Amino acid sequence: MTAILMTVMLACNTDPNRYSSYHNISLDQGWAYTDTLTFIPLHADSVASGDYWICVRHSNNYPFANLWLELSYTDPDGNHHADTVNLTLADTYGNWQGQRLGLHYQHRVKAVENVRHLIGTPLKVRHIMRMDTLREIDLVGVEFL
Numbered sequence: 001m002t003a004i005l006m007t008v009m010l011a012c013n014t015d016p017n018r019y020s021s022y023h024n025i026s027l028d029q030g031w032a033y034t035d036t037l038t039f040i041p042l043h044a045d046s047v048a049s050g051d052y053w054i055c056v057r058h059s060n061n062y063p064f065a066n067l068w069l070e071l072s073y074t075d076p077d078g079n080h081h082a083d084t085v086n087l088t089l090a091d092t093y094g095n096w097q098g099q100r101l102g103l104h105y106q107h108r109v110k111a112v113e114n115v116r117h118l119i120g121t122p123l124k125v126r127h128i129m130r131m132d133t134l135r136e137i138d139l140v141g142v143e144f145l
Helices: 002-011
Strands: 019-024 037-039 047-059 066-074 080-088 099-101 104-118 123-127 137-144
Touching: 019 037, 047 066, 047 080, 066 104, 080 104, 104 137, 123 137
Parallel strands: none
Antiparallel strands: 019 137, 037 123, 047 104, 047 137, 066 080, 066 123, 099 104
């Protein structure tokens, strides 16, 4: 009985430093170039180590094969970082990649590895596509694992 209980407990994720949060984006209004999404990761330790992941969900009508994003944050030493992330959403033949959810597709990519994050320090995401308003993206999220 004890062995079964230990197996079940080990299968559960008990890492108190995991974080995830998502912002919905209006398909009608789109995502303006100047709209920066702000996430404030909270975790059990004052400084936690892990990786930043970006999650994006788009409609079948998204007009591009990729999505360029900027992920900016400040590390516990006070150094500011701005990393560029290219999410490849379709292959060279135009076939959507990622997990299909009805008429939408969801992508998750590791953006930055081996990061130290100070609790409560903002993490900002904005698109850096060459257009004022990006259409057909309806969800953007950040995970710290």
